[in-house]
Amino acid sequence: MTQESIVLENEFAVGNTTENKLAKQAIHVHKFGGSSLATAECIKRVLEIIRQHCQLNDIVVVSANGKTTDALFALYTQAETLQAEKLNADLSNESEAAQIATLSAELVQSVALLTQQQEQLISELLNENNANTISHLLRKDIEILTTWLSGDLALHHNDILALGEVWSARLLSALLNEQICPSNSIDAREFLVIENEQNCLVDYAISAAQLRQQRQFGKLAVITGYIAKDNRGHNCTLGRNGSDYSATIIAALVAARTVTLWTDVNGIYSADPRVVPNARKLHRLPNGVAKELGRLGNPVLHAKTLLPLVNPLSEHHTHLHVASSFDPQVVGTEIGKFGQIAKQELSVTYLNDLLIAHSESFIGESLLAAKAEFAPICLDEEQGYIVITQAQQKSLSQWLASHDTEVTFKPVSIIATVGHRVAEHGDIRARFKRSLKTAQPLCLANGENNHSLIAVLPEPCSIELLNNVHHDMTKDARHIGVVVAGLGNIGQRFLELLPAQLNRISLLENVHLVGLLSSKKALINNDGIDVNQALTMFEQSAHEYTNEQLLAWLSNHPYDELIVVDITPCEQFSLLYQDFFEQGIHVIGANKWAASSSSEKYQKLIDTAAANHSMWLGNTTVGAGLPINYAIKDLRQSGDEITEISGIFSGTLSWIFQTYDASVPFSTLLLDALAQGITEPDPREDLSGRDVQRKLLILARKAGFELDLSDITCQNLVPESLQGLSTQEFLAQASQLDSYFKEAFESANAKASCIRYVARLQCVEDDNNATNAVAKVKAKVSLEVLPRSDAFATLTPCDNIFKIESRWYQDNALIIRGPGAGRDVTAGGLHSDLVNMCQQLAHKQNKVTIKGINE
Known part of the structure; x- marks a missing residue:
């Protein structure tokens, strides 16, 4: 949730009273991926997240538990193989009959194993009465599944794949009813209508109306992801990452304020962290940049998921969060509409196994038709090429044959720098070219809305090249937020000196003033406060605040690092240092109270700061600016x-x-x-x-x-x-x-x-x-x-x-x-500490810790 002011709205979690649960009308959608629901332990974590973060009029969207959909697809393949063998087998032949019997037994065994896995989740999580009820429904589904597997498989393909989401939603809803709050599970096929499985275009008007009928007042809705119906009433799936797409579709249908994708990673990174150890988390991404990242191979984002974030019915903008259900206290990545600071983010992505296709049909008006038909990775009308996936080669060849033109294909890969209107910045383009000097790219193209620079490479993109380009493009990208507490003589002088310091000191290039605090009022702006107008803006826009509201914002700040500059003389503010350090926030203090507190409190502050990699500088506590x-x-x-x-x-x-x-x-x-x-x-x-x-x-x-x-x-x-x-x-x-x-x-x-x-x-x-x-x-x-x-x-x-x-x-x-x-020497001492701290942060290596990335 974007918080442009320190005045934060009250959050009413589902564990509170019914009046409070229904008091806040803004809707939030929470989607839990398969890895987040894989085991009983995982589901218990999800339950706690719902308790802490949801209200009754929110919506929960779920994937199938763990690898359940993979298991269902494997069953379908086994049954398909069995039917093909039966069709061609001579059952009078003992060997062939034995083969059929083996395949049949393996299919029965696989169904039994899947049933056992679901039964285990049910028995571990629910009380006896509820477990019996849900187990009975499961057994009925298994009977139907067995019938489908022995019947017309093609007819029931999507019915089979849908079972995982149905079971997951039903189990979680029963568990919520038992332990947290009233809940009902909803099969998305009861309301979600798309044109067809190929384009997955949503009929928003019909779907929104039907969803309103399915939701029950006073109950938390748990809805299946991944599945829908087409406009002919046939069951269908939404393809890869379909549950994420379901979540953003549903958010558009109800005009939700936010969608949170709770998964096994804690955000979007500046490169794939599995192969780029120095990748940094991108705390905020503009919608257009996120879509381009998804289009060009980001392992978490997918372009289709992001399409509904701007509601086609109302132009309502929904913010998307990516967070980890394994580390819910860690602030994830937010995708939405932001100001200039978020637009400065850069990231690097790549795709291998591509083809560059050259043809006369990629020059002139026919290029527009090709673009609409194949949505190429990149293209260039002057050079007459498009870059596509290898899976598109056959359909592109057929399409060009109908135009009676020839085409040549060559295997390629791409590496891209992605950022807001990045193709319009000559300095970034020049730096990107320099970083590729050893790769000898075939060509350089601009991506969607100029949000990317794409280099087409004659060889697969190597991990070494990816790391080198990432280093060259993002080495200066760390964003540091500064909050100034105390606006007396010294605080005012510190702010007066700040504009010149930011322009003069290269280490402060990515430092942004984001907060001003007096003893009673605060001005917090994630998109930055104009350092030249800081005090004027404070006078015009500051609001009263409490320490709880301040800490709530600080715990969700969207920066790589946050520094609080404490120029207050009071003990009360110094008591917040413990909370700051627990959140990994750094402190520059002229305030003497914390550093001269009791030995027990002082040592606890030192230990907490060390444990959370927080820095605490206080040169001005003694001697003003003297070293x-x-x-x-x-x-x-x-x-x-x-x-x-x-x-x-x-x-x-x-x-x-x-x-x-x-x-x-x-x-x-x-x-x-x-x-x-x-x-x-x-x-x-x-x-x-x-x-x-x-x-x-x-x-x-x-x-x-x-x-x-x-x-x-x-x-x-x-x-x-x-x-x-x-x-x-x-x-x-x-x-x-x-x-x-x-x-x-x-x-x-x-x-x-x-x-x-x-x-x-x-x-x-x-x-x-x-x-x-x-x-x-x-x-x-x-x-x-x-x-x-x-x-x-x-x-x-x-x-x-x-x-x-x-x-x-x-x-x-x-x-x-x-x-x-003196105000000058003390303010100067504080600026000395700021430069010193930023110098240390410039060399700080944040270890990337992730549970995994969905394949």
Whole structure:
């Protein structure tokens, strides 16, 4: 379901009350393939999917269980062979009679095996009463099947093949009635009318009217896929992938909002993942591109399936999803109408065992007739050729003979790059040609609606060539969505810098701003937010949201990667990090709360992020844009061991104590800093030392020390008498601070020293047990008296300074100094993290995990 706004509709699953089940009128079609229904365990998974994702007015379409249709076709072939042998056999000949008896016994055995497989599913899934009822119906079908197999096979060919879907729908409906909700099974032959089996053109008006009569109010309909009736009333099938086609037809008949194909793969890939290990999932595909992919050999999509997505009755557009019933929590691929980001997707496909046919009839008006008759893979009027399947050779030869023209055939294959209007992009065409330089293609053609570039090859397309072309065409295709949370001074500056960054940094080429969050409102757009108008668009279109709604969208985002940039100061938003990491979402945080949470919570975040391959960067949590986090990480990764971290970590306290000289009361200076925006709205947040305490904890953990806030002694510079007051009351009584700081300044000054608020972490040896010295950590943040020559004493107001001592930096400490606050440097630090993260993501290899692809 496309979600262009964070305001998500309520979903009422079939397990809820009847009122809720019927409250939402939008219809969704869910189709389950044979592999999804192959075993009792698979069917139980399907049952849970229906419980979680369906409502009573939805429709479920089913294939036959597992390989049941293959088994029925095998029975038909066995019976056909038996009848042919009987027709030609001399039953008086003992050997021939024995052969007939063997074939008859094998057919009986095959019927018995199929019956046993169905009985096993019934007995494993249903209670005794329901099992008896469904088994009785099965046995009656088997009796009829046995009659058909011994009678006019051609007459009952489609009747035999239809049984698998009938059994599957009947079993699932009975199971739903027993465990989930009211349900009825519907045989699609009761309503679905097509012109004939060859073209499968649907009579939508009649079929829609008859389906309305079959559906029962208050019951979840389970409908057979694959089967229908023609306009003469004969039973027929819809051919390869017929159940998928049934699902999209039915969706068109009821104007469904979505169709979900629950199968054994979790989406559509940029190439066949069985042979291209680096294929990436395509999260969203425009309808036209999907149809072209299906036409040109995609192993999951088929062009016929996609035809009904635009309803011929109403021009209603239905979105198609491909998802895995084996991994239902994994977001699949959505096919429908999308904006520019989805239109940038590229994929590569191929087809072997083709023929290129050259003839004079493929020049001029007769080419149009050939195109209508044979729907060739590609064609070129100037060169007079069409490319067809080998199965079409005989019919094409006959057709050309009637035109009294000659034809030459040559075996070929094709490899194609598919994307929205891709043939109109000269740079993509040039890149495609370069990728084929060793293959020496016979020709290059444009595909349907210019959605593909097709190269005709003189040899079968090799796996090596496919992988090379796929790499060349899709290496820059990873799409990264960015959600910015926090639109205050720094958040606004981050957004102001973003347009230039996207244009300047090649690593950000496929980065898209897709979400903006304040504490109360959100703007989410899957098709991207114009970075030049982001704040204006937020003001115009943002809606109130809840965390549950936000997480619901984030769990279904249509990007290869999603990054949340947290520029909020609040603990509440940091509590969502656990959910983000569980969903594989990356976080860039200026927010200090998560990184300074309890050891248990912090370690859980680290472990969850690692387990789900999420990255968490927070260079701006300490030191704004200064590279202190990078330095500590580099030292540790290089094998160094940090023994001391110290410095002035607060830009506010840096300014205050670099400026304070007792010439004016401390409270006057404090109020001046508040007026300039240097302090927090409540200056006690700065004077309490808690911010510095959290920063020291963050750095300590980065350096490998296992500490909690309680392990860091913190000197609160606010007297206890002022700590419980309101902000206004505190400001009115701030003069109570004056005598303490004046005395501290004058005492230090008398010693040629100064006062500074310093953070210190030191490793010291606990040698109480002299034979086994153990390293201990002492950490505190407090007001210190320092010589005026000390590195911490001579800062530019608002600067931070960090001193690191280690095994490598013992005699001459590593010092990092610079602005520790400010919207520009902090926003710049966030952009540094964004580039760093995108650089790491560019080298990330997503392992393709699939259960299989239907053959």
